[in-house]
Every structure is written in structure tokens, then in C-alpha cells.
Amino acid sequence: MxxxxxxxxxxxxxxxxxLDVVGPADAFAQAGQIRGARxxxxxxxxxxxxxxxxxxxxxxMLPDCLIGEVKEPFDTLLVAGSxxxxxxxxDPELLRWLAGIAPRTRRIGSICNGAxxxxxxxxxxxxxxxxxxxxxxxxxxMYPRVHIEPDQIFVRDGNLYSSAGVTAGIDLVxxxxxxxxxxxxxxxxxxxLVVFLRRPGGQSxxxxxxxxxxxxxxxxxxxxxxxxxxxxxxxSVPQLARHAGVSERSLTRLFHDELRTSPARFVEVARxxxxxGLLEAGQLTIQQIAFRCGFGSTDxxxxxxxxxxxxxxxxxxxxxxxxxxxxxTRDPSL
Numbered sequence: 001m002x003x004x005x006x007x008x009x010x011x012x013x014x015x016x017x018x019l020d021v022v023g024p025a026d027a028f029a030q031a032g033q034i035r036g037a038r039x040x041x042x043x044x045x046x047x048x049x050x051x052x053x054x055x056x057x058x059x060x061m062l063p064d065c066l067i068g069e070v071k072e073p074f075d076t077l078l079v080a081g082s083x084x085x086x087x088x089x090x091d092p093e094l095l096r097w098l099a100g101i102a103p104r105t106r107r108i109g110s111i112c113n114g115a116x117x118x119x120x121x122x123x124x125x126x127x128x129x130x131x132x133x134x135x136x137x138x139x140x141x142m143y144p145r146v147h148i149e150p151d152q153i154f155v156r157d158g159n160l161y162s163s164a165g166v167t168a169g170i171d172l173v174x175x176x177x178x179x180x181x182x183x184x185x186x187x188x189x190x191x192x193l194v195v196f197l198r199r200p201g202g203q204s205x206x207x208x209x210x211x212x213x214x215x216x217x218x219x220x221x222x223x224x225x226x227x228x229x230x231x232x233x234x235x236s237v238p239q240l241a242r243h244a245g246v247s248e249r250s251l252t253r254l255f256h257d258e259l260r261t262s263p264a265r266f267v268e269v270a271r272x273x274x275x276x277g278l279l280e281a282g283q284l285t286i287q288q289i290a291f292r293c294g295f296g297s298t299d300x301x302x303x304x305x306x307x308x309x310x311x312x313x314x315x316x317x318x319x320x321x322x323x324x325x326x327x328x329t330r331d332p333s334l
Contacts, residue, residue, distance in 0.1 A: 007072075012047060044074070081131075094121075113135045119139065128149055153172075183319055235267045286313050
């Protein structure tokens with residue numbers, strides 16, 4: 001049976017981030033190479049002005065057409081981010097075009113600070129959205145009618161989607177592929193692209209490992225490394241303070257000043273992240289994972305998963321474990 005064609009438009013404003021464009025494009029293309037995908041994506045690169053698109057890194061890309069030359073609406077439309085996002089959000093032709101084509105588009109979304117363009121077109125008024133953490137406050141101040149969720153990987157509000165910075169565009173596209181093709185195909189695409197973990201939209205833009213790398217205070221950095229290397233140990237505040245050689249009050253203040261969180265919450269999130277990876281790998285039982293990651297019991301792990309991921313460990317494994325039936329070979333019928 002022939003695969004259903006889904007048209008995708010990628011809008012690349014002036015000086016777009018190259019990865020905001022090619023990351024989603026490659027993910028959509030990879031889906032067409034997975035056996036049993038049921039759909040084939042036809043991606044069109046859209047420029048906003050004549051000539052090649054010169055990206056922020058200097059790479060030049062040739063658009064398939066300009067936005068003004070589009071004859072038919074797309075099934076899915078995504079707007080890439082750019083260092084010149086303020087200029088893009090003042091482009092009257094782009095804003096008029098987006099406002100006109102949005103009602104005829106099944107899904108429309110933004111990558112990184114492409115959210116500013118959607119907001120300027122009035123598409124995010126009264127909606128939930130996110131963007132790169134560096135621009136979240138500015139987006140909220142410039143467009144107060146938009147409900148910003150600054151810590152999310154991506155946000156869906158009806159048929160409107162927005163994602164955090166750069167690589168989060170791939171997370172968003174994987175979620176779109178899952179909608180169209182199912183979880184098995186989406187996970188197979190993630191594997192083919194060597195995406196370490198497919199992150200659900202509600203996950204924070206900051207992984208605990210990244211937070212550990214970014215810690216400026218030496219004692220805090222040592223504590224974070226100790227936590228990540230010893231998840232099954234006693235990681236209570238008294239024990240962590242003793243390890244750092246500071247008082248419990250000083251340690252708590254360090255966490256709040258640098259990470260905007262408490263020691264207990266950081267430990268719990270670290271354990272949830274580790275458990276997620278083991279659930280996706282599928283080699284250990286849920287009970288074994290709970291003990292290995294320091295939860296102590298499956299019930300404690302379940303409550304932590306519900307707090308942070310809004311799903312139970314068993315449901316998470318059923319959704320995100322990579323099935324062996326999802327082959328990464330090209331379907332000869334495509």
C-alpha cells in the first residue's frame with residue numbers, strides 16, 4: 001500500500017539557525033525510510049526574500065520557493081529561529097502570510113525563537129508556548145497575551161506547537177511523527193539519528209547532567225557529580241552537606257542561587273532521568289530500576305514519575321521502549 005503523503009513547509013527567515021531547518025528536515029526524511037511508516041513527508045524549504053538563505057553560521061541554502069509563491073497550504077508548517085528574530089517579527093509580508101495560511105494548516109509551529117514570529121502574527125494570543133530559555137522573558141514581555149512556559153522542551157496547544165532552542169526542534173518533529181506514524185516509528189527515527197533520549201515535551205530544557213557541567217561554584221559542582229555517580233546512595237541534605245564540607249543551610253542556598261531548585265528536587269530529577277534511560281533500554285525490571293536509581297521502592301519511583309513526567313513507569317516503558325519490530329531499513333514500497 002502506498003504511503004500517505006504529508007506536506008511540510010519549513011520557513012527560514014533571514015539568518016536562520018541551520019540546525020533549526022536541517023534537523024527537522026532530516027527527521028522527517030528519515031521517517032520515510034522506516035519500514036511500516038505509513039506516511040511519506042514532502043518537505044518544502046520556504047524563503048522570505050529572493051536569493052539563497054544565508055544561515056547564522058554562514059551556510060547558504062537554496063529555498064524551494066518564496067512564501068509569496070505558495071499556491072496550496074501545507075499540512076504542517078514550522079518557522080525556524082534566527083538571531084535576527086526581532087527583524088523577522090517585524091516583516092509585514094511574513095506576518096500577513098502566516099496569519100492567512102494558519103487557518104488552513106493542520107499543524108503550525110515554531111523552533112527556538114521562531115515563536116516571536118508566530119506571536120507577532122497573532123497566532124499565539126491566549127495560547128501556551130515556549131522558546132529558547134534565553135528569550136523566554138523577552139517573549140513574555142513583548143507579547144503578554146502569550147502564556148509562556150519557559151522550562152519546556154516543546155509545548156502543544158491545540159494545533160499550535162512551539163519548541164525550545166535548536167535541537168529541541170528535533171524533539172518536536174519526533175512528536176509530530178509519532179502522531180502520524182505511531183511511537184515505534186518515532187523511536188526508530190530517533191535511533192537512526194542517534195538521538196540519545198527522545199524527550200517528552202514536559203521535560204525541562206536543562207538535564208541534570210547539563211546543570212552539573214554549568215555549575216560555577218566548585219563545591220556545588222562536586223556535589224552534583226557525586227549525586228550523578230551515586231544515585232543509589234543516601235543523598236539526603238545532611239549527607240550531601242557533609243560531602244561538600246558545608247552546612248545544610250549553605251548547601252541549600254547554593255542550589256537555589258545557581259540551579260533555582262532544592263537539593264531534594266535535583267536528586268529526584270536525576271533519579272527520574274536515569275530511570276527513564278533504563279526503562280527505554282528494557283533490560284531490567286521496574287523493581288530493579290527503582291533500586292538501582294535509589295528510589296527504594298517501585299511506589300516511590302511511580303510517584304516521582306507522576307510528578308515530573310505525568311505518567312507511571314510502566315506506561316512510560318510501553319510508550320518509549322524501542323520495539324524490535326521497528327526496522328531502520330528502507331521500505332522498498334516507498
